[in-house]
Amino acid sequence: MNGPVDRSTGPFGTGPRGEPGKLGCAVVLRPVRTIVSTxxxxxxQVTTNxxxxxxxxxxxxxxxxxxxxxxxxPDCLVRGTPANLRCRYDGDPFGQLPLRGARTLGEGGTPLFxxxxxxxPDGVEVWVKNEAANPTGSHKDRFSWGAVGRAAAAGCxxxxxxxxxxxxxxxxxxAALYGLECDLAxxxxxxxxxxxxxxxxxARLHVFEDAEQRWDFVRDRAADPGRLAVTNxxxxxxGSSPFGVDAMRPLGWEVVDGLGRVPEHVLLPTAxxxxxxxxxLGLREAARRHDRPGPRVHLVEPFPRLSAVRAGASxxxxxxxxxxxxxxxxxxxxxxxxxxxxxxxxxxxxxxxGAAAAAERLARHGILLEGASALxxxxxxxxxxxxxxxxxxxxxxxxxxxxFKGL
Amino acid sequence: MNGPVDRSTGPFGTGPRGEPGKLGCAVVLRPVRTIVSTxxxxxxQVTTNxxxxxxxxxxxxxxxxxxxxxxxxPDCLVRGTPANLRCRYDGDPFGQLPLRGARTLGEGGTPLFxxxxxxxPDGVEVWVKNEAANPTGSHKDRFSWGAVGRAAAAGCxxxxxxxxxxxxxxxxxxAALYGLECDLAxxxxxxxxxxxxxxxxxARLHVFEDAEQRWDFVRDRAADPGRLAVTNxxxxxxGSSPFGVDAMRPLGWEVVDGLGRVPEHVLLPTAxxxxxxxxxLGLREAARRHDRPGPRVHLVEPFPRLSAVRAGASxxxxxxxxxxxxxxxxxxxxxxxxxxxxxxxxxxxxxxxGAAAAAERLARHGILLEGASALxxxxxxxxxxxxxxxxxxxxxxxxxxxxFKGL
Numbered sequence: 111m112n113g114p115v116d117r118s119t120g121p122f123g124t125g126p127r128g129e130p131g132k133l134g135c136a137v138v139l140r141p142v143r144t145i146v147s148t149x150x151x152x153x154x155q156v157t158t159n160x161x162x163x164x165x166x167x168x169x170x171x172x173x174x175x176x177x178x179x180x181x182x183x184p185d186c187l188v189r190g191t192p193a194n195l196r197c198r199y200d201g202d203p204f205g206q207l208p209l210r211g212a213r214t215l216g217e218g219g220t221p222l223f224x225x226x227x228x229x230x231p232d233g234v235e236v237w238v239k240n241e242a243a244n245p246t247g248s249h250k251d252r253f254s255w256g257a258v259g260r261a262a263a264a265g266c267x268x269x270x271x272x273x274x275x276x277x278x279x280x281x282x283x284x285a286a287l288y289g290l291e292c293d294l295a296x297x298x299x300x301x302x303x304x305x306x307x308x309x310x311x312x313a314r315l316h317v318f319e320d321a322e323q324r325w326d327f328v329r330d331r332a333a334d335p336g337r338l339a340v341t342n343x344x345x346x347x348x349g350s351s352p353f354g355v356d357a358m359r360p361l362g363w364e365v366v367d368g369l370g371r372v373p374e375h376v377l378l379p380t381a382x383x384x385x386x387x388x389x390x391l392g393l394r395e396a397a398r399r400h401d402r403p404g405p406r407v408h409l410v411e412p413f414p415r416l417s418a419v420r421a422g423a424s425x426x427x428x429x430x431x432x433x434x435x436x437x438x439x440x441x442x443x444x445x446x447x448x449x450x451x452x453x454x455x456x457x458x459x460x461x462x463x464g465a466a467a468a469a470e471r472l473a474r475h476g477i478l479l480e481g482a483s484a485l486x487x488x489x490x491x492x493x494x495x496x497x498x499x500x501x502x503x504x505x506x507x508x509x510x511x512x513x514f515k516g517l
Numbered sequence: 518m519n520g521p522v523d524r525s526t527g528p529f530g531t532g533p534r535g536e537p538g539k540l541g542c543a544v545v546l547r548p549v550r551t552i553v554s555t556x557x558x559x560x561x562q563v564t565t566n567x568x569x570x571x572x573x574x575x576x577x578x579x580x581x582x583x584x585x586x587x588x589x590x591p592d593c594l595v596r597g598t599p600a601n602l603r604c605r606y607d608g609d610p611f612g613q614l615p616l617r618g619a620r621t622l623g624e625g626g627t628p629l630f631x632x633x634x635x636x637x638p639d640g641v642e643v644w645v646k647n648e649a650a651n652p653t654g655s656h657k658d659r660f661s662w663g664a665v666g667r668a669a670a671a672g673c674x675x676x677x678x679x680x681x682x683x684x685x686x687x688x689x690x691x692a693a694l695y696g697l698e699c700d701l702a703x704x705x706x707x708x709x710x711x712x713x714x715x716x717x718x719x720a721r722l723h724v725f726e727d728a729e730q731r732w733d734f735v736r737d738r739a740a741d742p743g744r745l746a747v748t749n750x751x752x753x754x755x756g757s758s759p760f761g762v763d764a765m766r767p768l769g770w771e772v773v774d775g776l777g778r779v780p781e782h783v784l785l786p787t788a789x790x791x792x793x794x795x796x797x798l799g800l801r802e803a804a805r806r807h808d809r810p811g812p813r814v815h816l817v818e819p820f821p822r823l824s825a826v827r828a829g830a831s832x833x834x835x836x837x838x839x840x841x842x843x844x845x846x847x848x849x850x851x852x853x854x855x856x857x858x859x860x861x862x863x864x865x866x867x868x869x870x871g872a873a874a875a876a877e878r879l880a881r882h883g884i885l886l887e888g889a890s891a892l893x894x895x896x897x898x899x900x901x902x903x904x905x906x907x908x909x910x911x912x913x914x915x916x917x918x919x920x921f922k923g924l
Contacts, residue, residue, distance in 0.1 A: 215883055216628025216647050223623040226694065240623050243650040246885055247921060279885075287633065287883035303710070303921050310880035310920075473717035476622055476694035478653055478686075513717075514654060514710050514921035 156212045156263045156288075161200045165352055168387075168446050169193025178264060180332060180339040182348035191426060193446040194349040196391070197356040204363070204395040208353045212259040213287045215245035217252050218360050222368040225507065226475045229487065231494035233501030237373070239365055240509045242479065246307070248511035249358065249385055250280035256357025257340040257350065258284035267291055267336035271350075272324035274437045275304045275517045276510070277341060282313035293331055295324035299437060301516025321441060346426035347382050347443040355388045355447070362392020362404075365506050372397040373405050375499055377460070377486045378508035380409040380416070381439040383448025389508065390451045405506070407455040408498075410489040412436045412482075415444040416452065416459030425449050435465030436482035438510065438517050458498060460489040469513065480511045563619045563670045563695075568607045572759055575794075576600025576853050585671060587739060587746040589755035598833055600853040601756040603798070604763040611770070611802040615760045619666040620694050622652035624659050625767050629775040632914065633882045636894065638901035640908030644780070646772055647916045649886065653714070655918035656765065656792055657687035663764025664747040664757065665691035674698055674743035678757075679731035681844045682711045682924045683917070684748060689720035700738050702731035706844060708923025728848060753833035754789050754850040762795045762854070769799020769811075772913050779804040780812050782906055784867070784893045785915035787816040787823070788846040790855025796915065797858045812913070814862040815905075817896040819843045819889075822851040823859065823866030832856050842872030843889035845917065845924050865905060867896040876920065887918045 164173040167183035169191055174183070179195060186193045199206045220243045225236035241249035258281060261269045268291030271281050278294045285292035292313035296304070300317065308315050318324050325343040332339035340351040349355065366372055376393060380386050386409050394404035409416055413431030423429070425446055433440035452459060462468075465481030468488050472479055486507040493499045511517065571580040574590035576598060581590070586602060593600040606613045627650045632643040648656035665688060668676045675698030678688050685701045692699035699720035703711070707724065715722050725731050732750040739746035747758040756762065773779055783800060787793050793816050801811035816823055820838030830836070832853055840847035859866060869875075872888030875895050879886055893914040900906045918924065 213633070214630050216630040216645070216650065219626075219628060220650075221623025221626060221652075223621050226620070238623070240652065243623065243627075243652065245628075245647065245650065245883075247654070247919060283880075283883035283885060285883075286881055303923075307880070307885055307920065310877055310885070311883060312881050470717055473690075473714070474693055474719050476652075476690035476692075476718060478690060478714055478717070512654060512921070513714065514919070516710075 156259050157210050158260065158263045159206060159208055159210050161206055162197050162208050163200045164198040165195035166198050167193055167195055168450055173198070178260075178338055180351070181344045187344065192344050192346055192348040194355070194387075195352045196387070197352055203391070204399065207360070208256050208356050209259040209263060212255060214255065215251065215283060215287060217244050217255050219364065220244060222365065222506070229471070229475055231491060231499065234494060234499055235504040236490065237369070237504070237506045238477065238509050239361065239506055241361070242483070242509055242512035246280045246283050247515060248276035248280060249361070249508070250277045251284070252358045252361060252388070253277070253350065253354035253384060254280040254284035257281070257354030258288060258290065260351065260353035261290060261338040261340065262288040264338065266338045268293065268338070270328050270331045270337050270339050271295070271341040272328050272343065273341065274440060275300055275515055276438055278315070279304055279307045279515065281340065282308045282311040285313060286311040291337070293337070295327040297321050297324065303515045307515075342382060345443070347445050349382045349387070349445045349447045350384045355384050358385055358388025359392030359395065361389045361508070362394070363396045365393060366396035366400065369504070372400050372402045373504040373506050375408060375493070375503060375505040376405045376508065377408045377410055377489055377493070377505060379436070379439045379482045379485055379510055380411055380448060381441050382443060382445045383409070383451060385508070385510065386451045387447040390455055394455070404455055407451050407457040408460055408489065408493060409448060409451060409457060410460050410462050410485050412439055412461070412463060412465070412485065414461055415442070416448055417461050419444060419449060420459055433482070434463065436485055438480060438482035458493065460492055462489040462492065464488055477509070478513055479509050480513045480515070480517045482517070483509045483511055563666050564617050565667065565670045566613060566615055566617050568613055569604050569615050570607045571605040572602035573605050574600055574602055575857055580605070585667075585745055587758070588751045594751065599751050599753050599755040601762070601794075602759045603794070604759055610766075610798075611806065614767070615663050615763050616666040616670060619662060621662065622658065622690060622694060624651050624662050626771065627651060629772065629913070636878070636882055638898060638906065641901060641906055642911040643897065644776070644911070644913045645884065645916050646768065646913055648768070649890070649916055649919035653683075653687045653690050654922060655683035655687060656768070656915070657684045658691070659765045659768060659795070660684070660757065660761035660791060661687040661691040664688070664761030665695060665697065667758065667760035668697060668745040668747065669695045671745065673745045675700065675745070676747050677735050677738045677744050678702070678746070678748040679735050679750065680748065681847060682707060682922055683845055685722070686711055686714045686922065688747065689715045689718040692720060693718040698744070700744070702734040704728050704731065710922045714922075749789060752850070754852050756789045756794070756852045756854045757791045762791050763798075765792055765795025766799030766802065768796045768915070769801070770803045772800060773803035773807065776911070779807050779809045780911040780913045782815060782900070782910060782912040783812045783915065784815045784817055784896055784900070784912060786843070786846045786889045786892055786917055787818055787855060788848050789850060789852045790816070790858060792915070792917070793858045794854040797862055801862070811862055814858050814864040815867055815896065815900060816855060816858060816864060817867050817869050817892050819846055819868070819870060819872070819892065821868055822849070823855055824868050826851060826856060827866055840889070841870065843892055845887060845889035865900065867899055869896040869899065871895055884916070885920055886916050887920045887922070887924045889924070890917045
């Protein structure tokens, strides 16, 4: 059997739409993917990338050997100031991912297309990075590739997670791809399409009245050493699998590669900052190759959490609030990793509401997104209104999921 | 404002995942997209590609000037043997599309990933081309880019169509993108997620008891010269907008470009052959650049239509049958264009049922598809069992839509 040809050394211009300027084709960008292995019958076992040399704490900075520290940095946990870990590679992290030989459902490589002018602030160039064009319809597929792949590489029998919906479907799919068991804790608010999809994969759904009860379930189930917790279960929260977060970095690479330059601003919806941190790292790594700082990464939240911290609250406080129409970014906690994104990138927290109205406004221009994703639109206008985004600048909106899962 | 950099002359190897062989990344391919215009504020008006010089009849071969012959070839229509038209370009059609300056939602450029070995016949290399990773979750977005874009280029006020679901959502989105009116005829079987999405765009849904009543609605509504019918409304059926069909050709380019070679077989679910014909043309165009014939394109149907024609029926007959679990490929008609795909490519019609079981089997390996899409899996095994697909060959399954729209 001939494996697919390695495209990485060929001319860029042989892509399907041929020469620029001669085509009547659309403005749309998808990044190049190189092929690094053959299909399944000959696929290698998944292993952890040997250039991944340590997990560094985002709170105290201490380095830990690569392993499954599912509650973040043990030292910070003991001190009552939990913080997540990040992957450290030997050498330049650009182009490195935590796994080798991992299975795939075609995650990533999502399109980047211009926001219709009618929806953009005057003079601001706005692009949409559409993460809904992932195998299970959300950015979580990037995370699952890393988190579930790591579980397989570590020889685990299964994964355990809490989710409001998108992560549940995504983790269930990647667990099924590897033949791993999958236990998912959701609340009674989980929409029917999520339930159906998760059950179709063979994963087990555990339904709780309260969101926080899910975390206790994850903690207890993951006490079995054969089962790896891949989402947060500690209080205060740390965030989710560092391998999953790290696997979100290509989103940032793709944005810079797609535009061919570094945008001034990136906006994304945020709960505990897994996507935000991964995207921020990737953006910064790609920007470095242009000898530029990374973009300001603005984090959109449905009620004040990050905003409350900026106003003086502790990152480890609880922040009660309701994420009306945006369940994917609900929850009363924020994290050290989310704070790091704002501090390192110079971005702002932005409280936005009116998810349903924002989703409808986008739909009236053909862009179908779930409520949490749609909140980037009012957030964009708020940042423009306050002068944080100026005419002549470029902003990229990260659309995280499509609306067909009922979220 | 700086437009995005043209990537078509840069080195291929600067993609986000860096060098091959050194990465721990997934086997996944997405084709290159070149950038040909700047975002909306500076976007040109959509026009019909001036290199599109004629519409040729697939039945009688007669050429017609470029225009909106929504019932196919007028001569064949009069003779009672309706046949669709195809776009003819001046020179090599590879890289040509029917529109210039068209708006986009990020359609196309979908991933190609290996089918898990457990699901593939022994010794056959099988890849999945996942069209669910399109803006509204199906291959129809490629069609809508062409069909709705043509309506805009022609100065129409609106589009009219009949659909079982995926096309409805897709056409509604692209009409909204252009600010065109959109009238969609569906049946009472239309799932709620489709209704919700279509209404969110501002399109009008017209619900009929019977599938064929929809065609009369499309015919009557499109009698208004400001409204362009973009799906079939004639009996016997011809298929849909030649501009939309033509815009599906990049799927074929992407498959060959992604593998770096021409696969022996491509399988896709079929009703009236719009996707089939577009994909077939694109595959053949791309294969020609490898000095190879195109792959055999096998058309999967839920009950005998193409199979009945092969057994001696007329292509213009009616074929009663039920598409259990696969409404996207229902309907009692086939078309000249679908026959042409089989005749020109050497492919077979394949009757497959058990859509729900096939979808579940795929889901158990993490691949979430609607019923009609899932039927390519039993069809693959049937072709292998009959010796039509042999060990050592490569087959590509076209997965047309995700399951979250309730189809």
